[in-house]
Amino acid sequence: MQIGSINLREALPRTIWDWLIVIFLLLVAAFFLMPIYVMVVTGLKQAQNVSLSTMWQLPTQISGGGFAEAWRRLVPNLGNSLQLTIPATVFSSIIGAINGYIFSKWKFRGSNTLFALLVFGMFIPYQSILIPLIQFLEQIKLYGTIWGLIFVHVVYGLPICSLIFRNFFTNIPNELLEAARIDGAGVVRIFLLVMLPLALPAFVVVGIFQFTNVWNDFLFGVTILPTPSAQPVTVALNNLSGSFSVDWNVVMAGAVIVAMPTALIYILLGRFFVRGLLAGSVKG
């Protein structure tokens, strides 16, 4: 039975093995959804109903649960995270596009070595540069500020953003570039007039990837911003979960709130998200 391009007969399990596979996959899916269920359900419970013995049960009454309290506590830090993530993502994407363009279309002697030097930067454990980094930020008076953290994310985001753009531009045919070159366009004009208009999908991929990276970062946030009121929301959530005066329904509601922006991006733009994540595997 063929409907359009969908072959229904292939989609429906027919053999006993296929049925076993479907059952196995459904069980794994249940395992993957279980923590999400725990987060949301616990977050929706009232503090007095979060008893240890009823953890897996649905809330008995409908209410905002811990969400109001979590929101009140996290909202300043949510603001910090947005103020941090949006500029960092924009700057990283622009610089990454320029670098990726040069590394793919204007190779010169030694450019591949430079590229390898650049890419190694994304694999280092950031612990191994933190001490000089903090001293440097103190020197230029950016330690403890959001702009200092934006700067740090842009610098250490250079490798991955340049890499994704390089892989994207490599696939654009050279004929296009040659044609513009014969017309008298140089490095800059070819980038602005020929490459940029084509690069929208790559901007979406890098934008999503870098937004997720910066939003989810913890190490830089906790070390570069020591004042709690200035910290990004991941750090605030961790502090929230560490304080004994806070109930678990509030912590779980907080986890849902912190997860929401990147989760929404994933749900709405999943296709681009996957492309960004696969680009990290350094294929030339």
Add this chain to the structure above:
Amino acid sequence: MPTATALVDRSRQVPVQSRKRRFSSDRFLPPLILLPSMAAIVTFVYVFILITIWVSLSRWGTLRMDWNIREPLFFTYQQMFAMPRWHADLRNVFVFTILFLSASIGFGLLLALFLDRRLLGHTILRNIFLFPYALSFIVTGITWRWIFNPETGINLLFDGLGINRWLVSIGAAPFKPGWTTDPSVLFSINDALGHVFPEAQKISVHLGIPIALIPVVVAACWQLTGFAMAMYIAGLATVPHDLREAARIDGASEFQVYTQVIMPLLRPVTVSTAIILGHVSLKIFDLIFAMTGTGPGFATDVPGIFVFDMTFKATRYNLGAAASIVMLLLVALVIVPYLWRSMRKT
């Protein structure tokens, strides 16, 4: 591309001289454009690493900054490698890496192969499996800490499924692990090792699998198995269907098609996945920091947390720096050959 053809047409009128001038600026501009970024990377990665190495060799072990080199050279490293906590950290990060890599890559491959049969609902299932990758390690850590709380969570589920009632009825003890609160170590090999190398008896920690580390492995797999799966799905898309058909026509069983045709073609994917997840695992910090911290008796402590504690809590900067350099070396051991190979290919 209409713009491109228009450009070609007009090109015939461009005088040769101006083209020459263009081409010479095309020669020096590309390196010039890269200069700021490369200068930043050289400074913020390479020079900073050198400074950290210097700090690790210095006498800067208190709040008071001291850049003088500590005598004898590498003394801080010697001290560190004599610390029981550091032994536990190295054990944990290796045990964690092995368990996490084998589980996430094994399940990732299995899921990819099963989804590749394109049975009903395979798209939505794939999206569910990859979803945790989008979340922060902090969110994952906090949620799984609650799930592995020994008073509730998983243990409650065991009760609910009647496993403990059954165990008690046959006279066994109920299955109630302390999970993240349990300091004991499974499958300790110290005694066995002691028979072969008497030196091994000096090791201050039990070499085995700390129970408290198992929940962390589960949480890490929950978050990153989807990544391995996505890598394999992308790899499977490059295996031509004709090839499988040809093997089937030649009389290969379904199992043989997988082991003889598909698996060898997927080997490069396995290597990339293992290296990327391996370096994540050697650097692991946020997840454990949020989930268990150092754990009972340092059962879940890892170098990433050691560096953080020594540098930012104990202000023993040289010790923190030394540990971070060891982390860097471990990661470089994995990454540099990989980068070298993939760069040579292109």
